[in-house]
Amino acid sequence: MKSIITTLQALFLRYTQEIFSNESLTLHDIQITEINANFKGDYTLVLFALSKKLKQSPQQIADLLITTLSKPNYDHIFESFELVQGFLNFKLQASYLWKLFNKDYYNVYIYEHNFIEKSTQPKLICLEYSSPNTNKPLHLGHLRNNFLGMALCNILEKIGHTVVKTCIVNDRGIHICKSMLAWQLYGNNETPQSTGLKGDHFVGNYYVKFNEEYQKQIQILLAEGASKPDAEKNAPILLQAQNLLKKWEDNDHETLRIWEKMNNWVLDGFKETYLRIGSKFDKTYFESKIYKLGKNIIKQGLQDNILYQDINGAVCIDLTQEKLDNKVLQRADGTAIYITQDLALADLKYQDIKKENQQEIDQSIYVVGNEQNHHFEVLKHVCIKLQIKGSQNIYHLSYGMVELPTGKMKSREGTVVDADNLIDDLVSLAKNKTLELNKGFKEDQVDNLAEILGIASIKFFLLRMDPKNKMVFNPEESLDFKGFTAAFIQYTYVRIRSLLEKNNFDNDYKNKPCAVGYYNILENASVRNLLKKIFLYNDKMSLAATMYNPAILAQYIYDLCQLFNSFYNEVQIKHENDIDNTKTFLLMLSFITKEIIYDSVTTLGITLPNEM
RNA sequence: GGUCUGGUAGCUCAGUUGGAUAGAGCAACAGCCUUCUAAGCUGUGGGUCAUUGGUUCGAAUCCAAUCCAGAUCACCA
Numbered sequence: 001m002k003s004i005i006t007t008l009q010a011l012f013l014r015y016t017q018e019i020f021s022n023e024s025l026t027l028h029d030i031q032i033t034e035i036n037a038n039f040k041g042d043y044t045l046v047l048f049a050l051s052k053k054l055k056q057s058p059q060q061i062a063d064l065l066i067t068t069l070s071k072p073n074y075d076h077i078f079e080s081f082e083l084v085q086g087f088l089n090f091k092l093q094a095s096y097l098w099k100l101f102n103k104d105y106y107n108v109y110i111y112e113h114n115f116i117e118k119s120t121q122p123k124l125i126c127l128e129y130s131s132p133n134t135n136k137p138l139h140l141g142h143l144r145n146n147f148l149g150m151a152l153c154n155i156l157e158k159i160g161h162t163v164v165k166t167c168i169v170n171d172r173g174i175h176i177c178k179s180m181l182a183w184q185l186y187g188n189n190e191t192p193q194s195t196g197l198k199g200d201h202f203v204g205n206y207y208v209k210f211n212e213e214y215q216k217q218i219q220i221l222l223a224e225g226a227s228k229p230d231a232e233k234n235a236p237i238l239l240q241a242q243n244l245l246k247k248w249e250d251n252d253h254e255t256l257r258i259w260e261k262m263n264n265w266v267l268d269g270f271k272e273t274y275l276r277i278g279s280k281f282d283k284t285y286f287e288s289k290i291y292k293l294g295k296n297i298i299k300q301g302l303q304d305n306i307l308y309q310d311i312n313g314a315v316c317i318d319l320t321q322e323k324l325d326n327k328v329l330q331r332a333d334g335t336a337i338y339i340t341q342d343l344a345l346a347d348l349k350y351q352d353i354k355k356e357n358q359q360e361i362d363q364s365i366y367v368v369g370n371e372q373n374h375h376f377e378v379l380k381h382v383c384i385k386l387q388i389k390g391s392q393n394i395y396h397l398s399y400g401m402v403e404l405p406t407g408k409m410k411s412r413e414g415t416v417v418d419a420d421n422l423i424d425d426l427v428s429l430a431k432n433k434t435l436e437l438n439k440g441f442k443e444d445q446v447d448n449l450a451e452i453l454g455i456a457s458i459k460f461f462l463l464r465m466d467p468k469n470k471m472v473f474n475p476e477e478s479l480d481f482k483g484f485t486a487a488f489i490q491y492t493y494v495r496i497r498s499l500l501e502k503n504n505f506d507n508d509y510k511n512k513p514c515a516v517g518y519y520n521i522l523e524n525a526s527v528r529n530l531l532k533k534i535f536l537y538n539d540k541m542s543l544a545a546t547m548y549n550p551a552i553l554a555q556y557i558y559d560l561c562q563l564f565n566s567f568y569n570e571v572q573i574k575h576e577n578d579i580d581n582t583k584t585f586l587l588m589l590s591f592i593t594k595e596i597i598y599d600s601v602t603t604l605g606i607t608l609p610n611e612m
Numbered sequence: 613g614g615u616c617u618g619g620u621a622g623c624u625c626a627g628u629u630g631g632a633u634a635g636a637g638c639a640a641c642a643g644c645c646u647u648c649u650a651a652g653c654u655g656u657g658g659g660u661c662a663u664u665g666g667u668u669c670g671a672a673u674c675c676a677a678u679c680c681a682g683a684u685c686a687c688c689a
Contacts, residue, residue: 028629036632046631048669058669086669087632133689173689314687323615324685331687338689373616374684400617401683408682437651453651465625468617470682472624481651483637484625491651502648543628555626558636569644569653612651 002117004100004535005043008032011075012045019068020054020061029053034532041082041089042532048086058086094519097531098585102515105534106588110510115599116541118160124359125163126349127153129367130279134171134266135179136204138273138419139409140402140473141369144462146279148399149367150605151463151550158603159545164353167281168345171263172288175207177244180255180262181237182206182213192265198420200269203262213237249335273420277455278605283352287341290348294340297347298330301386322381329382339379346383350390363393365548370398370468397548400470402462417473426479427454433481434612449609453487456606460486463604464554484558486606489597492561494612495568496594500587503574509587517581526567531589533560537596541603550604557600564593 012030017023031046045065047058054061062083069078077096082089109115129149132138138146153163183206192202214237221231232238247255274280298315301307307315307329315330330340346364353361366376376396383391402409402417409416431450434441441449457479464484465471481487500506522528533556540556543549573590576583601608 031631033631037635038633044632048631051669085632170689175689310687312687316687328687333687335687337687369683370617371683372689375689377616398617403682405623433651439649469625470618474624480638485637485651487651488637491649495649495652497649499648539628547628551626552628555636562636565652566654568648569650572648574648611649 002104003537003539004532005032005034005539007100008043011077015065015069015074016050016054019064022054025050025053035089039082039084039087039089041080041091042528043090043092045088045090046086047088051086058088059083062088094522097522097528098517098519099515100535101531101585101589101592105592106514109592109595115537115596116158117538119542119545123161123362124353124357125156125161126166126353126361126364127156127163127367128166128168128349128365130167130274130281131368132167132169132270133175134169134200134203134263134270135175135207137198137200137269140417140419140422141409143277143419143422143458144399144402144467144471145367145369146274146277147459147462147605148397148467148550150279151553151603152365152367152397152548154603154605155541155545155550155553158541161545162357164283164357165281166283166285166349168285168287169267170287172248172291174241174245176259176263177241177248178210179203179207180258181241181244182210183262184258185213185237192268198269198272199265199267200273201418201420202269203266210237210241273423276423277419277459278607283349285345285348290344291336291341292344293348294336294342294344295330295334297343297386297388298340301329306385317382317385319378319381319385324378324381327378327382339375339382342379343382343386343388346379346391346394347388350388354389361390361393363395364390365395365397367397367399370400370470372396373398397467399467403470403472405472405474417475422458423455425454425475426457427451429479430454430457430481430487439612449612452607452609453481453490453612456486456490457481459604459606460489460554463550464558466551467549487612489557489561489601489606490608490612492564493594493597493601493608494610496564496590496597497610499568499573499590500594503583503587505587505591509584510591512584514581514584514588517585520580521571521576521582521585524571526563526570527586527589530560530563530567530593533563534589534592534596537600541600553600553604557597557604560593560596564590 009027009030009032012032013025013027016030017025029049031049033044033046035041035044047061050061051058062081065088066081066083068074069081077093079091079093081091105115127149130142130146132142149165153165156163183203186209187206190202192199195202197205214235217235217237218228218231221235222228226234244255248259298307301317302309302315307317310316310332312332313334314328314332316326316328318326320326327339328337329343331337349364350361368376373396376394376398380391380394380396383394404417427450430453431446434446434449434453461473462471503509522531536556537560540552544552571586573583573586576586578584598608
């Protein structure tokens with residue numbers, strides 16, 4: 001269903017073309033905005049662009065428009081006009097709003113069960129997100145990544161695109177060897193089972209242990225008179241870890257056995273968290289399985305003279321024409337680095353998805369933090385130069401870091417906010433709050449509800465902000481259940497459910513014809529504002545999709561809920577008269593609000609309770 | 613040093629191709645529950661949109677310079 005702004009734009013385009021006999025006018029010249037709260041009316045036609053194009057003053061244009069549109073042979077949809085310094089404010093007829101709601105929203109929804117217009121150009125999109133390392137548990141930054149990825153996927157699908165969700169698991173490399181080594185040295189054959197720890201936390205503890213020992217050894221070397229860089233490079237435990245990496249790459253049986261065992265512990269832990277937060281993937285790739293493929297691409301690149309070897313034998317690419325430096329793609333000793341496997345993955349994803357969908361990928365989105373902006377710029381250029389298919393359609397959706405009030409999160413200094421712990425904290429906060437409000441739920445109901453509310457609260461908190469900006473997370477202040485939060489929205493939702501139920505909506509009103517009324521109720525500002533906000537849903541969804549920004553949707557939902565609550569407090573539906581269909585209309589309005597909340601909140605990946 | 617982000621209320625954030633007197637939430641203060649769920653609603657206070665200049669009917673938004681903060685510029689990931 002079309003948004004009201006678009007509808008009005010089209011209408012005014014027709015009007016102006018007719019009235020000013022000017023066929024060259026386009027939609028671009030018709031600037032319609034929601035009215036500024038300080039003025040009277042519903043919407044505003046901003047006349048400056050039109051004035052320039054028509055070479056007439058805003059006053060002249062407005063005069064002619066008003067006199068013509070007020071004539072009875074024109075669409076009878078305007079109630080009044082007011083011109084204020086180039087802004088033509090107008091109020092719509094209540095009957096028009098009523099009809100619009102009934103025909104374009106209510107009935108369409110009842111029949112089609114959908115609010116959103118599909119894109120006329122559906123795309124096949126590959127969306128990569130999450131990308132965990134298997135040496136430590138997920139933290140708050142990963143949560144932002146996961147929530148963004150899921151929400152974006154849902155938004156794009158809502159618009160009608162096909163999205164293939166992929167995940168690359170970074171399960172090899174020196175960082176993995178560090179936790180492995182620490183476990184070998186200090187683990188005493190303990191396991192997640194024997195300690196009762198979640199697998200990823202269990203392994204993460206050894207990663208921390210490694211760094212502690214590493215720091216100790218550096219201090220010892222420094223005390224013995226070594227320079228700082230030497231100490232950092234020669235600490236025995238680091239040399240051991242490097243040695244372990246070499247053994248891993250040489251397929252040392254025992255090393256691989258331990259690696260696989262520890263990796264599975266971590267992956268089991270991730271699985272649990274992903275299930276809890278609702279992250280799903282269509283395809284999961286493992287770096288350990290694909291990193292070697294990159295070497296073939298590099299070999300081919302050398303043969304084609306796109307790449308070159310420097311004096312030490314490292315394979316490089318010249319990106320000076322792209323205003324970037326020369327970039328190494330493979331070490332002098334022939335081993336792979338980060339970008340080597342990214343090349344392989346880009347190629348692999350393209351081939352796999354094309355094969356499965358019998359269709360070219362239109363876009364490949366990577367949800368990765370903005371610390372890697374440079375890396376992805378380089379990656380895209382390298383892919384293009386190496387003529388990897390689909391390279392032109394690579395898009396890095398870069399999101400800002402999550403910081404604490406004290407500054408950056410640093411794993412080594414223990415200042416990370418652990419994902420699992422955070423979720424537990426929020427769930428338990430939600431539980432306390434629920435118990436405090438004492439609404440008479442049974443114990444398992446309380447636990448269920450707390451799980452829904454706790455997870456929703458962190459999701460909404462992370463999604464309501466523009467992805468590209470960094471954000472500050474204050475544990476004390478952020479974890480609230482009032483104001484601009486998920487709980488507020490969930491509360492509004494259950495409140496509407498209850499309202500509809502108490503008023504017997506499903507049986508007595510849902511299918512009642514209600515095309516005509518006396519419309520007095522639309523003079524109530526809270527009713528009118530809610531209705532106008534409903535008319536914007538489609539617009540906001542498609543904007544969120546084109547901008548890759550779930551925050552637009554989050555903000556919209558919040559506004560909608562706030563308007564509903566104002567309306568709810570002002571109008572007592574059960575006391576309204578239904579002789580003129582007013583009560584039916586208000587219940588339908590509430591119903592559509594509820595359905596939009598459900599539709600949009602679900603799209604963000606957030607669960608709604610039925611009561612709270 | 614180069615490149616890229618950002619700087620809006622005490623704090624956390626909106627502000628959609630330049631539009632009218634810059635908006636929310638939190639925090640503070642004052643009200644509203646025998647009436648459809650008060651996790652709600654209503655109101656008050658709080659701003660040199662980092663600074664300076666420019667572009668024009670009009671600038672938080674575009675341009676330039678300066679200041680501040682962050683990221684990045686690895687044969688790390």
